[in-house]
Amino acid sequence: MAGRSSGRTPGGRTLYDKLWDAHVVADMGEGAALLYIDRHLVHEVTSPQAFDGLRLNGRKPWRLAANLAVADHNVPTTRRDSGIADPTSRAQVDALDSNCAEFGITEFRMSDPRQGIVHVIGPEQGATLPGMTVVCGDSHTSTHGAFGALAFGIGTSEVEHALATQTLVQKKARNMRVTVRGAVGPGITAKDIVLAVIGRIGTAGGTGCAIEFAGEAIAALSMEGRMTVCNMAIEAGARAGLIAVDATTVDYVKGRPFAPSGADWERAVAAWNELHSDADARFDREVEVDAASIKPQVTWGTSPEMVAPVDGRVPDPAAEADAVKRQGLERALTYMGLRPNMPIDEIAIDKVFIGSCTNSRIEDLRAAAGVVAGKRIAANVKLAMVVPGSGLVKRQAEQEGLDRVFRAAGFEWREPGCSMCLGMNADRLSPGERCASTSNRNFEGRQGQGGRTHLVSPAMAAAAAIAGRFVDVRSV
Amino acid sequence: MQPFTVVTGLVAALDRANVDTDAIIPKQYLKSIKRTGFGPFLFDDWRYLDPGDLDIDPATRRANPDFVLNQPRYRGASILLARENFGCGSSREHAVWALADYGFRAVIAPGFADIFFNNSFKNGFLPIVLAPDEVDALFREAGAADYRLTLDLPAQTVTTPSGRVLRFDIDPFRKDCLVRGLDEIGLTLQQADAIRAYEARRRAEAPWLFA
Numbered sequence: 001m002a003g004r005s006s007g008r009t010p011g012g013r014t015l016y017d018k019l020w021d022a023h024v025v026a027d028m029g030e031g032a033a034l035l036y037i038d039r040h041l042v043h044e045v046t047s048p049q050a051f052d053g054l055r056l057n058g059r060k061p062w063r064l065a066a067n068l069a070v071a072d073h074n075v076p077t078t079r080r081d082s083g084i085a086d087p088t089s090r091a092q093v094d095a096l097d098s099n100c101a102e103f104g105i106t107e108f109r110m111s112d113p114r115q116g117i118v119h120v121i122g123p124e125q126g127a128t129l130p131g132m133t134v135v136c137g138d139s140h141t142s143t144h145g146a147f148g149a150l151a152f153g154i155g156t157s158e159v160e161h162a163l164a165t166q167t168l169v170q171k172k173a174r175n176m177r178v179t180v181r182g183a184v185g186p187g188i189t190a191k192d193i194v195l196a197v198i199g200r201i202g203t204a205g206g207t208g209c210a211i212e213f214a215g216e217a218i219a220a221l222s223m224e225g226r227m228t229v230c231n232m233a234i235e236a237g238a239r240a241g242l243i244a245v246d247a248t249t250v251d252y253v254k255g256r257p258f259a260p261s262g263a264d265w266e267r268a269v270a271a272w273n274e275l276h277s278d279a280d281a282r283f284d285r286e287v288e289v290d291a292a293s294i295k296p297q298v299t300w301g302t303s304p305e306m307v308a309p310v311d312g313r314v315p316d317p318a319a320e321a322d323a324v325k326r327q328g329l330e331r332a333l334t335y336m337g338l339r340p341n342m343p344i345d346e347i348a349i350d351k352v353f354i355g356s357c358t359n360s361r362i363e364d365l366r367a368a369a370g371v372v373a374g375k376r377i378a379a380n381v382k383l384a385m386v387v388p389g390s391g392l393v394k395r396q397a398e399q400e401g402l403d404r405v406f407r408a409a410g411f412e413w414r415e416p417g418c419s420m421c422l423g424m425n426a427d428r429l430s431p432g433e434r435c436a437s438t439s440n441r442n443f444e445g446r447q448g449q450g451g452r453t454h455l456v457s458p459a460m461a462a463a464a465a466i467a468g469r470f471v472d473v474r475s476v
Numbered sequence: 477m478q479p480f481t482v483v484t485g486l487v488a489a490l491d492r493a494n495v496d497t498d499a500i501i502p503k504q505y506l507k508s509i510k511r512t513g514f515g516p517f518l519f520d521d522w523r524y525l526d527p528g529d530l531d532i533d534p535a536t537r538r539a540n541p542d543f544v545l546n547q548p549r550y551r552g553a554s555i556l557l558a559r560e561n562f563g564c565g566s567s568r569e570h571a572v573w574a575l576a577d578y579g580f581r582a583v584i585a586p587g588f589a590d591i592f593f594n595n596s597f598k599n600g601f602l603p604i605v606l607a608p609d610e611v612d613a614l615f616r617e618a619g620a621a622d623y624r625l626t627l628d629l630p631a632q633t634v635t636t637p638s639g640r641v642l643r644f645d646i647d648p649f650r651k652d653c654l655v656r657g658l659d660e661i662g663l664t665l666q667q668a669d670a671i672r673a674y675e676a677r678r679r680a681e682a683p684w685l686f687a
């Protein structure tokens with residue numbers, strides 16, 4: 001049978017198969033389908049050209065209520081009330097405001113207390129629900145897969161397509177499962193798990209696949225932790241990350257503004273309880289990781305797969321036999337300003353960034369605050385900043401007194417947004433500056449031209465801020 | 477959309493793996509709300525020695541003589557040759573817009589990141605996957621002066637100057653859209669009844685999705 005069978009292995013269905021099947025509007029053969037989109041999240045960077053396309057062709061959004069918009073990439077994290085100083089950033093946020101107003105799309109504007117990073121506010125509002133297809137013009141849409149939703153990033157042409165038709169033409173991905181067996185040791189977080197997985201399978205390891213994360217260590221994670229793991233599925237090359245629905249998922253969703261209530265709630269929960277891979281489901285690829293072996297992770301290079309445990313060392317390119325890989329290593333070490341074989345815990349840092357859609361939720365801030373409480377940032381750290389993922393995260397953190405803990409330790413406490421994750425606003429690294437960052441990409445120039453990014457967990461970033469270099473958070 | 481049928485063009489060889497979309501078009505250019513004009517900023521951090529921005533005239537900047545695309549021999553190149561995992565990272569379609577605006581019509585690599593791959597087809601831009609050893613061979617040959625390839629999308633072939641013919645795979649739907657330069661949204665809207673029928677059925681099953 002051409003079409004539906006592609007990507008399906010015999011036996012029961014995977015979670016991905018179930019989500020796919022439930023959203024097929026029309027089978028297009030050869031494994032492709034017209035897929036229905038339940039939720040479309042919109043932000044200012046990848047949408048203006050899509051709205052222009054609608055206008056140009058005289059088209060309207062197909063189902064307004066499916067869309068939710070927020071500005072996050074360009075928003076300033078200081079002095080919010082005086083607006084956006086950079087005229088091009090301001091023009092882009094203004095364009096989102098006027099496009100949403102013109103077409104009638106719900107938007108959390110910059111002054112709205114619910115404003116925040118698109119991947120933080122979707123789940124926080126209950127706009128992301130189990131069993132949904134969720135898309136956004138942003139690769140880290142994989143985050144929402146933590147809810148047993150099929151969530152993936154799209155380009156601007158597809159943003160326009162989703163707006164105009166509430167569907168996308170998609171090709172079915174292959175099924176991959178990463179099982180993290182057993183329990184992680186004390187002090188090991190979701191970020192360490194996912195970095196260790198990427199170190200193992202590589203940044204193209206999940207290309208063409210939807211990765212389901214499974215195993216005891218994943219089941220033991222909170223929703224915040226699961227979002228961190230699925231967020232970085234894209235960094236393993238997968239378009240989507242997925243985690244089965246369980247009581248943790250349902251408890252998190254309950255009572256959120258966009259979540260169902262009353263009789264709908266009971267029906268929804270009954271449906272969501274089916275959102276797991278069947279016991280006899282077969283995967284195209286399986287990887288197993290022993291949770292107990294995972295140590296705190298620090299990236300040393302310019303790709304998330306260039307990662308080592310904190311007690312490890314920077315690799316030596318001379319030891320690499322493959323010429324293309326050796327060149328890649330040499331280029332990375334030159335860019336990062338590191339010596340071959342250098343111990344990771346001898347790398348001193350200039351800045352610390354705690355934030356981004358990977359690690360800016362309340363639990364992340366609590367973990368970081370727990371490490372810095374009663375201490376001061378090291379003298380060599382020029383700037384340490386905390387950027388909460390949303391206005392609501394910020395408010396909760398303030399109610400818990402976390403802002404005071406951070407400030408007392410010498411951190412800056414900022415307004416929510418993407419901030420120095422990619423530096424489209426004023427927050428960025430200067431050339432040569434080295435940053436311990438809880439974000440997701442350490443590409444050349446990602447946090448500012450010439451900037452050097454080391455990806456770590458919030459607790460590890462906090463520990464680095466205090467020590468002025470990377471240290472094993474389990475020993476502080 | 478510009479149709480893609482047969483393209484013969486000069487090949488520029490970019491010998492790097494994991495070329496990410498931040499490298500193809502850095503973040504400061506994503507503030508543009510247009511679809512065009514990104515060509516001068518393609519590979520910006522590698523291509524220029526001084527920092528750039530939307531409001532800085534690229535003609536006033538210092539080109540990096542060591543970057544391959546700045547070599548005079550690659551002027552007018554329309555086919556890019558690259559290594560594994562091209563286009564990884566962010567979903568920014570600006571990466572494809574920048575490549576196309578610069579004058580590239582296609583990239584040949586052993587593998588692409590999914591979103592970049594998908595975005596390409598929406599812009600009359602062809603990503604061609606060839607086996608790693610075939611790409612290796614092209615890299616060796618591309619050292620020759622004025623190295624040109626012929627890409628024949630209807631026939632799904634790449635022909636080298638010596639007449640060697642390499643076949644590539646492509647999804648039939650994508651191929652058809654690209655060859656005919658079709659508007660995918662228009663095509664989908666022809667299925668409006670199917671979409672409405674799906675919504676009616678789904679609304680009955682899972683009303684909370686339509687709240």
Ligand code: SF4
Binds near residue numbers: 357358417439440
């Ligand atoms: S926080 Fe970073 S990765 Fe996440 S959406 Fe914003 S820019 Fe993208």
